[in-house]
Amino acid sequence: MTAPVSVCLIVRNEIAQLERCLASIRPHVAEIVVVDTGSTDSSQEVARRYADRFEVYTGCNHPNGLIRSFSDARQKSFSLATQPWTMWVDGDDEVVGAEHLEKLIREYDVARAGSASLVTMPYEYGHDHHGNVTCIHPRERLIAPREEFRWMGRVHEVLTPLHGDVRQHTDLVKIVHRRDSSGKKVEHGRNLRILKEQYADEGEKDVRHLYYLGMEYGYVLDPSESPHDRKTRILTAIGFLSKYVDRSGWDDERYNACLLVADHFISLEMYDEALQWASKASLINEQWGEAFFTIAKCFYLMAHCLKRDVFRNWNRCIHYAKHGLSLPPTKTGSFLSPLLRNVDIHTYLNLALTSVGRVDEALESVREGLKHWPDDKNLLFNEALFVDHLAKMKIAEGLSTLVNTGKMSPAVRARVDQIVSENHADSDRSVQADPPIQAVSHQIQAQPPQTIAPRLGSGVSDIVFFTGNAVEKWNPETAAQHGIGGSETAVIEMAKRLVQRGCSVRVFNECDGIEGTFDGVQYVDYKKYGNLDCDVLITSRRPSAVDDSHNVRARARICWVHDIHCGPELTHARAIRIDRFLTLTNWHRDFFLSHHQCVHPGQVSVTRNGIDLARFDRQHVRDPKRAVYSSSPDRGMQVAITVWPLVRERVPGAELHVYYGFKTWEACADDNQKVLIQNLKKMLKDYETAGVVYHDRVSQSELADEFLKSGVWAYPTWFSETSCISAMEAQAAGLFTVTSPIAALNETVGPRGAMISGDWLSWDYQSRFVDAVVDAMKNDDPLRRKAIQAYARSHFGWDSLADEWIDILSDVVQEASDRVMPPYKGVL
Known part of the structure; x- marks a missing residue:
């Protein structure tokens, strides 16, 4: 029994595949409708043998014969249909599973109960030479009644319901595109031509038009195109796709648009920009692997092509590739290439693994790729x-x-x-x-695996941290009770995690009278530093810790830089004695090198700060109108307090909660700064009635709870942050961040926050800052908060940083052992 379906085709010069297409559906449907738009081969003869209704229609063409509107032609084919259900395919498609249509339609008729119904089916749009699907997405294929639907768009046309409809999907019937084997000649640049015509006529009325323009500008291949013209074309594509991402409400396609932009930037060798767009995609949907594959690819290219932070970027590539592979295969109504997961990522992952000496894992990656591309010469090699x-x-x-x-x-x-x-x-x-x-x-060529240093635990076991004197005594217990600065927190967190990974760790800090062993780490007062041996010496901020006078013998010496630079304490002689400087962001690295001309670029690696993610696992009722300021008072508190009455005028009940003390600043303040401190304290008191609440410094656990209760992190600043742990904590808590695009905040916050440029003391800046805070409070979006938290979990944890440090420390020790003299950079 045949299905009560009219299958409608529009064809032009489809002789190579048309009979195969029509034969795949003829036995299973009641009616075939074919509209020919101007064939010059024998397609019309084949169509007439199979079609119940056939017509030549050229009203969809320009006078010169070029196609003007595909939707016009499809609408014409639908007008000739007579059956209750209508289905469409192309002449170079094959319908697989058409024998199921009759049974499915009986079920759909019951389900729709007289309403309009639309059924999607898998569309295998592309295949490689092995038959692997390279592009698949569900398309609207089967409808009833056809009077409730309309074809829209002159190219990349879609079937749109005029009112509501009942949606169904089946995998029992699929459409397989066979153009790759048809040999059909298609007008070069046809789709882009049609889209440009429609754009000239209609502008940006349909937001999806922007997406298709961005796609087609990127797809144009012209061997005669100059490098300048190619770059101009690609930037045009990026412009349309960027507009689409900003305006569209369909996240699946926004996700793909972000990845298309990233791919375009990669083609221009603009890897940092590509990384930003891939990260933006991961914020749209953190459960899909493709964004993480592109992120991994960016880090691969940074290591391989730019030779930037090579060892760390190899490991970043590995981390993100494996994270993407750990996620379930993506299911979406938009375009998808399964080969991104099955093959493409392994062409990068196996090389990154080899480059850090993990050859056994590289072999596993290669073999995974070969399951789908068994004759790939590079993978076989x-x-x-x-x-x-x-x-x-x-x-x-x-x-x-x-x-x-x-x-x-x-x-x-x-x-x-x-x-x-x-x-x-x-x-x-x-x-x-x-x-x-x-x-x-x-x-791509990998480095010799045997030159990669051994993992920690096989030769690097004794680590010493030196932090020196401080304004107050501290250890992990006092830090948990009363809070502590970012650099001290970093030492506490990294020290205990290195112990967990099999190392013996000592910390020499300001702890006279409160020495002891905490989490397996021995805390010793800094005045006892000297006359000792270790595998690695890590001095936090203090280059003088490497001086001969201390008599500290270490296989490798590392300076962990937390401030924007080390000041005059970093002399040329000390720079030569230090094997590696660790900076916290790319901006920090560049600024540090510009300030210290005596440091060789090869001595500097980019690491990062981190946060204790477990503190943000608790559940609290969030108040979107509650904002927090949690940085040093001198870095932005004045403006945050000053503008708060303006925020409160527009958001009644809005509160600004300030968490930071003055003790450290007061201890080292000059007379002018003491006056400023008194003025800030007075402002805190005066603005209490305007919703400003001062808490002084609190424990890290309490601060995390307060973040989780709040909606906005407000930080109007002038300060050049090297990293900003507070910004990381804000994102881990799911806060909407409003701050300045200064220094490392562009990396730590970046596209996930509202970045207000300009002079923080100017009215223009403060007015836009207020607008951004008000917008964040009024437009609460739980899904966006979850995406920000997911980003923080994958980028800011201490545990993943400790794993990165294992490789960094081993690398530094190996280099120091192999090198006769450290890198030398002369100074004038």
């Missing part, structure tokens, strides 16, 4: 290379055991090494038993 390398490593380990136990002489071991490395027994040449690996993937 890498597989053979990795198998060979791992086999030789096992042999080398076995030989070492035999030598160490006296079962084999070193001379015999050397001969076996030679045989293994040469792959035959006759050569007399002496070579290394473990030659470098150079893996290839899309012209």
